[in-house]
Amino acid sequence: MSQQVSSSTDKIIVDRSRGHRNRAVNRAVRATRERLQHGEHTGRAFDRELMTMHLATTLQSASITPYLIVAITIIGTYFNGDLRLIAWAFLALILHAGNTLLSRAAVRQQITSENAERWRSFLLIGQIAIGCGWAFFSTQTCNACSPSNYSLFKGAVLLVVLSYTALSTFMLRRSVPVTFAPVVATLAISAFIGGNVYDMGLLAMLCVAIVFFVIVTDRMYLSNIKLLSFQSEKDDLIAELETAKSMSDEARRRAEEANLAKSRFLASMSHELRTPLNAILGFSEVIATEVMGPLNNATYKEYVNDIHRSGQHLLNLINEILDLSRIEAGRYELQEEAVSLLDIAEDCIGMVQLRATSKNITISETFEASLPDVWADEKSIRQVVLNLLSNAVKFTPQGGEIQVKAGWTSTGGQYVAIKDNGPGIPEDEIPVVLSAFGQGSIAIKSAEQGTGLGLPIVQAILAKHDGQFILKSKLREGTEVIAILPAKRVLQTVPAVSDAQAVEKKKRSFG
Numbered sequence: 001m002s003q004q005v006s007s008s009t010d011k012i013i014v015d016r017s018r019g020h021r022n023r024a025v026n027r028a029v030r031a032t033r034e035r036l037q038h039g040e041h042t043g044r045a046f047d048r049e050l051m052t053m054h055l056a057t058t059l060q061s062a063s064i065t066p067y068l069i070v071a072i073t074i075i076g077t078y079f080n081g082d083l084r085l086i087a088w089a090f091l092a093l094i095l096h097a098g099n100t101l102l103s104r105a106a107v108r109q110q111i112t113s114e115n116a117e118r119w120r121s122f123l124l125i126g127q128i129a130i131g132c133g134w135a136f137f138s139t140q141t142c143n144a145c146s147p148s149n150y151s152l153f154k155g156a157v158l159l160v161v162l163s164y165t166a167l168s169t170f171m172l173r174r175s176v177p178v179t180f181a182p183v184v185a186t187l188a189i190s191a192f193i194g195g196n197v198y199d200m201g202l203l204a205m206l207c208v209a210i211v212f213f214v215i216v217t218d219r220m221y222l223s224n225i226k227l228l229s230f231q232s233e234k235d236d237l238i239a240e241l242e243t244a245k246s247m248s249d250e251a252r253r254r255a256e257e258a259n260l261a262k263s264r265f266l267a268s269m270s271h272e273l274r275t276p277l278n279a280i281l282g283f284s285e286v287i288a289t290e291v292m293g294p295l296n297n298a299t300y301k302e303y304v305n306d307i308h309r310s311g312q313h314l315l316n317l318i319n320e321i322l323d324l325s326r327i328e329a330g331r332y333e334l335q336e337e338a339v340s341l342l343d344i345a346e347d348c349i350g351m352v353q354l355r356a357t358s359k360n361i362t363i364s365e366t367f368e369a370s371l372p373d374v375w376a377d378e379k380s381i382r383q384v385v386l387n388l389l390s391n392a393v394k395f396t397p398q399g400g401e402i403q404v405k406a407g408w409t410s411t412g413g414q415y416v417a418i419k420d421n422g423p424g425i426p427e428d429e430i431p432v433v434l435s436a437f438g439q440g441s442i443a444i445k446s447a448e449q450g451t452g453l454g455l456p457i458v459q460a461i462l463a464k465h466d467g468q469f470i471l472k473s474k475l476r477e478g479t480e481v482i483a484i485l486p487a488k489r490v491l492q493t494v495p496a497v498s499d500a501q502a503v504e505k506k507k508r509s510f511g
Contacts, residue, residue, distance in 0.1 A: 046228045047116035053224070054123070054171040055103050055111070061168050062100045068164070069093055072137075072157050079153065080142040088140065092133040099126040123172055127179040134161060135182035138202075139190065151198035155205055158183065162209055170217035171224060180210055264325075277315050284308040320453045323383075327460040334377040334464060338491055341374055341381070341414050342367050345406050348385040352393050360399045368407035373491045374414055380461045381485075387454040388418045388481050395422040395479070412487035413467075419480040425473040434459065434471065458483065465489060 073089040103126075106119050138158065142150035162180060169175040184206060191199040284307045286292065295301045326332040349363055356363055374381075392402045405417040425433060434455055459469045466486050473479040 046225060046232075047120070048111050048113050049228055050171045050221075050224065051106070051111045051116050051119060051123075054169065055107050057168055057171065058103045059100070059107070062096075062103075064164075065096050066093060068161070069096070076140065076153070079145050079150065080140070085140060088133070088137050091136060092130075095129050095133045099123075099130055102126050120172065124175065124178050127169065127172070127175050128182065131179040131182040134158065134180070135186040138183050138186050148198055151202050155202050158202075158206055159209055162206070162213055166213040166217050170220045173218075173221055176213050176217055177210060180206070184210070273318055274315065277311055277318070280311045281308060281315065284311060320457065323457050324453050324460075327457065332460070332464060334380060336375055336377055338373040339376055339378040339381060340371070341406055341416060341485070342371050344378065344382050345385055345404060345416055348382060348389050349404060351386060352389045356393050356396075356402070359393070359396070361393060361396050362401045364401065364403050366403065366405045366407075371406065371408070371414060374485050374489045375491055376465055376485060376489060377461075380464070384458050384461050384483050385416055385418075387458050388416075388483065391454060391481075392418050392420040392422070392479075396420040397422060409484055409487075412490065413485050414490060415482055415484045417480060417482045419478060421478040424475040424477050424479055425471075426475055430471065430473065 069089050069092045073085055076085045102122060106123070109115070109119075111119055138154060140150075140154065162176070165179050166176050169179070184203065187199055187203040187206065190196060191203050284304050287295070287304045288301065288308055295304070323332070345367070346365075349365065353363065389402075389404070396402055400421050403417075403419045405415075405419075407415065409415050455469075455471075462469045462483055462485075466488070468484040468486075470482040470484070471479070472481075
């Protein structure tokens with residue numbers, strides 16, 4: 001079980017235990033998606049969109065119909081020579097022009113959800129008028145040619161017109177049967193009254209074709225309904241996401257303001273508390289050292305020592321809060337210089353050695369020799385190592401062991417690793433102990449409780465140095481923490497050159 005944390009900024013200390021705050025937004029988005037996907041999407045919900053698409057298609061293809069009518073008239077006149085076909089062409093062009101004007105009027109009036117049904121009725125009436133023109137065409141006869149050939153010509157024309165009408169008006173539902181109802185009625189009357197076998201065959205073929213195209217256009221209509229429903233779902237979901245995003249942005253803004261106010265409050269209160277604390281520490285130390293005279297009562301002297309220790313502990317906590325406030329406010333400045341990581345580690349070991357000895361804890365050192373200096377803030381790096389060592393001493397049991405290592409990383413940087421054989425940290429509590437004010441269950445049960453700011457401050461300081469912090473822990477086996485400084489902060493020293501070597505080198509360069 002291991003955990004690795006790398007911070008990119010010292011202004012934000014991430015609390016990974018608070019991911020549940022996004023669950024409400026996730027649930028809302030999922031609920032919206034399910035509501036949209038399982039909602040009822042029928043043609044009624046998209047009347048306006050379908051009518052608008054139909055009108056656009058009708059106006060775009062309006063110029064094709066006159067060419068089709070003229071071509072049919074020329075071919076029919078070539079076979080027939082009857083001027084009645086020209087009269088039909090004139091009537092068909094008038095009906096087509098009227099239907100086009102009706103479509104333009106609908107576009108100018110702007111189709112709405114309220115008037116969509118009324119305009120649908122008007123457009124279907126226009127299709128009936130066009131169907132009457134094609135019914136008039138179906139009554140044409142040819143005296144100069146055989147009835148079978150002319151019936152074949154009329155059947156081919158009606159099939160072409162039927163397919164063209166189906167493709168151009170499928171978004172106006174029921175337009176195909178409505179348009180060709182007059183044609184079917186005319187052919188039926190002509191077939192059953194006149195007893196013309198060719199008209200009966202033409203009627204049967206046309207009916208079969210109409211049924212086929214009705215099925216095809218219905219599927220195309222439903223496909224468009226589905227596409228429109230998907231588009232509507234996407235638009236509604238985007239709207240929901242925009243609303244959730246705006247709410248999240250507002251919540252984040254308020255949280256940032258509250259966090260800044262908290263940092264300012266902590267910084268102000270910490271400064272206000274340090275003033276009386278300095279007096280408490282100073283006077284308690286004066287009394288404890290009996291500067292003004294001996295204390296005759298041993299109990300009083302013990303009380304004074306307790307006051308001094310408690311004040312010192314409180315001052316340490318206030319200093320940690322001040323450090324965190326400066327880090328969160330982005331005001332933690334580094335005073336960088338060349339420092340030795342080995343010297344800092346040895347000094348920090350000496351500072352905790354007394355506490356470790358009182359608990360019978362052995363601290364072993366494994367340092368690589370001749371490590372060059374690093375470019376860093378000595379006070380900050382010392383605070384990092386001291387915090388990690390203090391935690392190790394705090395949680396290592398009586399008679400335990402702490403191993404401190406320092407050396408090179410595989411990438412050319414330097415590291416300090418501290419490993420103890422304490423109780424370890426449960427896997428689910430690692431994000432908690434790495435968060436600000438977070439404490440694990442073992443720390444809560446410990447007699448030496450703190451603020452829970454040590455590790456977050458360590459992460460922020462290392463991030464300020466472009467470094468890395470790694471925490472590895474196994475329950476009941478111990479914990480290992482590693483502070484890493486990158487290779488770019490290592491100062492590579494160059495061996496000194498003697499005077500004789502310098503003179504010889506100069507001669508060679510001019511030689």
